[in-house]
Structure formats: C-alpha cells, structure tokens
Amino acid sequence: xxxxxxxxxxxxxxxxxxxxxxxxxxxxxxxxxxxxxxxxxxxxxxxxxxxxxxxxxxxxxxxxxxxxxxxxxxxxxxxxxxxxxxxxxxxxxxxxxxxxxxxxxxxxxxxxxxxxxxxxxxxxxxxxxxxxxxxxxxxxxxxxxxxxxxxxxxxxxxxxxxxxxxxxxxxxxxxxxxxxxxxxxxxxxxxxxxxxxxxxxxxxxxxxxxxxxxxxxxx
Amino acid sequence: xxxxxxxxxxxxxxxxxxxxxxxxxxxxxxxxxxxxxxxxxxxxxxxxxxxxxxx
Numbered sequence: 001x002x003x004x005x006x007x008x009x010x011x012x013x014x015x016x017x018x019x020x021x022x023x024x025x026x027x028x029x030x031x032x033x034x035x036x037x038x039x040x041x042x043x044x045x046x047x048x049x050x051x052x053x054x055x056x057x058x059x060x061x062x063x064x065x066x067x068x069x070x071x072x073x074x075x076x077x078x079x080x081x082x083x084x085x086x087x088x089x090x091x092x093x094x095x096x097x098x099x100x101x102x103x104x105x106x107x108x109x110x111x112x113x114x115x116x117x118x119x120x121x122x123x124x125x126x127x128x129x130x131x132x133x134x135x136x137x138x139x140x141x142x143x144x145x146x147x148x149x150x151x152x153x154x155x156x157x158x159x160x161x162x163x164x165x166x167x168x169x170x171x172x173x174x175x176x177x178x179x180x181x182x183x184x185x186x187x188x189x190x191x192x193x194x195x196x197x198x199x200x201x202x203x204x205x206x207x208x209x210x211x212x213x214x215x216x217x218x219x
Numbered sequence: 220x221x222x223x224x225x226x227x228x229x230x231x232x233x234x235x236x237x238x239x240x241x242x243x244x245x246x247x248x249x250x251x252x253x254x255x256x257x258x259x260x261x262x263x264x265x266x267x268x269x270x271x272x273x274x
C-alpha cells in the first residue's frame with residue numbers, strides 16, 4: 001500500500017553522500033580547507049528545513065480552505081520536523097563557524113535572521129499548545145504558519161542580501177555559484193540535497209502517522 | 220610505522236591509506252545504516268498498528 005521505493009532511494013543517496021562526501025576530491029580553498037565538505041551536510045539541513053516548512057505552509061492553506069483537521073495535523077508535524085532540521089543547521093553552522101570564521105556566532109545577518117525565523121516557529125508551537133479548542137487552534141495556527149513562512153523567507157532570503165554577510169551569495173560576498181560550479185563539489189552536493197530532503201520527508205511521514213494514530217486513541 | 224609496514228609483504232591495506240580516513244567513512248556508514256534501518260523498523264511497526272486499527 002505505502003510506497004517504499006523512495007525510502008530505499010533516500011537511503012542509497014544518503015549513504016553515497018556521507019561516504020563519498022568524505023573521500024571525494026574537493027577544491028583546495030583558503031581558510032576552509034577540508035571543511036568545504038560541510039557543504040554536503042550543513043547546507044542541506046537548511047534546504048530541508050525550508051522545503052518542509054514550505055509544505056507545512058501549503059497544508060495550512062489547504063486546511064484554511066477545506067477546514068479538515070487532518071491537514072492541520074500535517075502542517076504541524078511538518079513544522080516540527082522542519083524546525084528540527086533548522087536547529088541541526090544552526091548547531092552544525094556554529095561548529096563550522098568556530099573553525100573558519102573564528103566564532104560560533106559572528107555578527108552575521110543570515111545567522112541572526114535564521115535565529116529569528118526559528119523563534120517565530122517556536123511561537124507557532126507555543127500558540128498551538130495554548131489553545132485547547134481543536135478548531136480554534138487549527139485556524140489560529142494555520143494563519144500564523146503562513147505569516148511565519150513569509151517571515152522565514154524575509155529573514156533568511158531577503159534581509160541577508162541587503163547587508164554584508166559572511167555567507168556566500170549574500171551582501172558583498174561572491175555567489176554560491178563560485179563553489180557550485182566546481183564539478184567535484186556538485187557531484188556530491190546535488191545528490192546531498194534530495195537525500196536529506198527525502199530523509200526529512202520520511203521522518204515527517206512517520207510523525208504524521210503516529211499523530212494520526214494518537215488522535216484516534218489507537219496508541 | 221609507515222616504514223615498517225612498507226618493508227613487509229604488500230597486502231590489501233586500503234583501510235590504512237590517506238591517514239586512515241576510510242576507517243572514519245566505515246564508521247559513518249555503519250551509523251547511517253543503523254539509523255536508516257531503525258527508521259525502516261519504525262515504519263513497519265507503525266504500519267502494523269495502522270493495520271490493527273483498520274480491523
């Protein structure tokens with residue numbers, strides 16, 4: 001009944017990413033050295049977060065249109081897993097920053113923006129837990145979820161590009177394409193992105209199924 | 220260490236190359252396969268509960 005092929009695909013891509021990403025030939029860059037390999041692990045955490053939060057917002061819109069509480073459950077589970085990946089991106093970025101920028105939390109607009117965006121999602125969870133009426137909770141948090149995703153885009157996509165940032169592709173820094181065009185990096189990077197996104201979807205699917213069972217008092 | 224190894228007969232020593240990075244790769248793959256296997260296990264377990272519910 002349930003499709004399993006994409007989970008096997010996810011596993012294969014992830015094993016390739018983790019194994020080949022560690023031993024593949026990478027360009028020799030100043031300051032970064034071998035840490036450029038974090039491109040295959042740290043960066044896809046954020047891509048996965050944004051992807052899951054986008055789907056979460058879409059389910060919130062579907063809920064607000066169709067008024068079926070099932071879609072609200074989908075939106076909340078995806079937001080949970082999305083924020084989990086965001087926290088992973090944050091923590092891995094702190095470790096990477098410590099050894100390349102010299103500080104785990106430099107005054108960087110993208111880091112501050114990401115922190116604010118994650119805090120807005122924490123407000124979403126607090127809002128959800130503070131309303132007892134299921135219908136009201138779904139309506140309020142559904143509307144808030146749309147606002148939260150737009151804020152996420154502004155704080156991580158727009159604002160860092162308007163000021164100087166340490167992150168590539170923002171402010172006065174060279175675009176992502178400088179690294180991206182290197183065939184050695186993209187051979188792993190373009191596999192890493194779908195691999196981690198599929199993992200995020202897989203975990204979200206499990207959470208949704210558990211939440212549905214809980215709702216029916218089956219577990 | 221390296222010299223001593225080079226004096227002996229040539230054996231399959233892939234895991235000793237490149238500063239033994241392949242050992243780390245092996246560890247990572249084992250952990251990853253373990254985590255993915257656990258996800259598959261959870262997937263099946265949830266599937267079973269879903270089946271029970273539908274009965």
